[in-house]
Amino acid sequence: MSATDYDYRQVEDSITMAPLGRQVHENRHDELLTLNFGPHHPATHGVLRLLVTLEGEVVRDLQPIIGYVHTGIEKTAEDKSYWKVIPVVERMDYLAYYFNAYAYCGAVETLLEVEVPTRAQYLRVIHMELNRIMSHLVWLGTSCLDLGAISMFWYCFRERERILDLFEQSSGQRMHTRYFQVGGVMEDIPVGFAEKLRQFIAIMPERVDQYESILNKNEIVIQRLRHVCPLEAETLMELGVTGPLLRAAGVPWDLRKHDPYCSYGDFDFKVPVGDAGDNYDRFMVRIREMRQSVRIIEQALDGLPEGPWITDDRKVALPPRHELATSMEALIHHFKLVTEGFRVPPGEVYHPVESPRGELGCFVRSDGSSKPARVHMRDPSFVNLQATRPMCQDAYIADLIATLAALDPVLGGIDR
């Protein structure tokens, strides 16, 4: 292919909405303007590109174009042994790395039929709920930034820092921790972690109250959010939308409650729902979810059972370091795991979990070897993004920005 027979504009032509624009134009007298929005734009929360058809300031149509950070993680995963896939899938939705890791580990554990010790399950719950608060904080900070409230961003990142410090303490990494292993977690929580976590859960409810009052006692914020871009539950379900967006429309669907996994059945928590399904509800549902997450962490910490933090199945988990010096068998297991990895019985499993953005499902197909034959993430952002168009049609362009923020798309998860 030479330079002459390749016309980039021609290729781009196929992704314009020229025919759509004409349709709208027929019964309107005003001129329509097609505006390219993104992919390099701070308000798109990543490299999302939107082609927006505007009539004056009103959005008549829009089309999301994605793929700008497609890195082929699912393909890379097929070339790695099972336990080496964990750090790769963690990098999909970069604000929900514990959830990515858990969705994947859970799928592999189902295939292997490995029993995860209760302490490991509780530690997973603690870290996932911390991660949920962290993700919601980043979302709250950046969304308020889109509404013009700069200070919220600093408040939210102040609490986020505390959570990242906790992650660093338990795993050594602030982000993409690779704390979850197939069969349990990497290491028990260190001395001092519980105290630091208690300090965090002591102040967090008060901070959430403060954030809430900054939002719902502010006339400007309320006017920007209330009755803006609502979408009814029926349409959301048809579009496959899950998570806080669906709950904001009044559907109390939460996998942690309805299909408990990882000991979530042991904890007492509520599923916050909205009623109008507008941007205000989308904000409030997430803020209330942070409170519930704090409650779950508190219960998990109080009820944290003693015992192993990873399965003692030596075919799956590495033997403890001290055994290597005394046991030949441990040495063999260690060698096999590090060089080849464990083999997984053939089969196909879809493992859904409730991530901060909705149902995160991991599909793993094993062909019996030590590498997965297929790893697929059903990422909630990818599916939820389809709701942008019905939400924002006939709304103002300024509300498009606010709605996009309320949608909470993470492009790393969308493009994978």
Add this chain to the structure above:
Amino acid sequence: MPDATGLELLAQALRDADPDCVLDTLHFRGKAQITVAPASIRATLQALKAKGFRFLCSVHGVDYYPDEPRLGVHYELLDMERVDRITVKLRVPLDAPEVDSVTHDWPTADHQEREVYDMFGVTFTGHPNPRRILMPEDYEGHPQRRDFPIGGEPILFTVNQATGTHYTE
């Protein structure tokens, strides 16, 4: 999850409507899976929708290389009231990878079917916007296929095109 008996009853109900539609049922690790003929996918999913599986969670592709029929499409259905899940699978051969689109019944399948087309080359008949979604428009090949080599794919930058430098050179 429907138990093994529930799955068989479901499969029998589907067989009553169309004797050739169900090819196989499998109850694996506590989850129900049902394999159907590619031609009957829309009818099957509509029948399951009428039975309460009203939420389509995921549509994803699988490559069963080197087995034939090689390409697979999986549909994860969810019944929110009874908290029940079922996986519907189909397989199509590589030389005619055509499946009816289910976007009319489930608008959520729009992006996901486009991804399956993009990654595996399965074409969805009746899809309103049957184009690539993650890979560039002019990309050749379907990268998630098992015989597509990992690494070595060219990186596209249009600036190279403008200056006459080809990206593979």
